[in-house]
Amino acid sequence: MEGTALNTFLLNMPTHIIFCVISFVVFLIRFIKYRKSYQILFAIIIPATLLLRIEPYIQFEYRKPFLNAIAVFELVLFVFGLILIILESIKTYKNNKKQKEKSIEKTENSEEDCVK
Secondary structure: OOOOOOOOOOOOHHHHHHHHHHHHHHHHHHHHHHOOHHHHHHHHHHHHHHHHHHHHHOOHHHHHHHHHHHHHHHHHHHHHHHHHHHHHHHHHHHHHHHHHHHHHHHHHHHHHHHHO
16 A cells, blocks of 8 residues: 555546536635635635646655645644634624614714704
């Protein structure tokens, strides 16, 4: 088993590339439309999985460190993406709450004006 390549991919190479391109385009379009920072991060994370495909071309003694480095890289980016999602949702919640309070104040003020 020492010299064998990693054959555990669920997708064949063309399907993997198509999936990565489509996901990159979708996340890029969503980033352009909504300007959420985590979307550009996920546009990078998913195509980065293609780095696993070069594993068979690396000398055997460097394969395990290479795969570990990719795993750590992907994990760090994914956790960072989750943190960004949480921060964005908190920011959105606070903004919605402020807007709701302003609209309530407006309606109260307009009702007072009508009474006068």
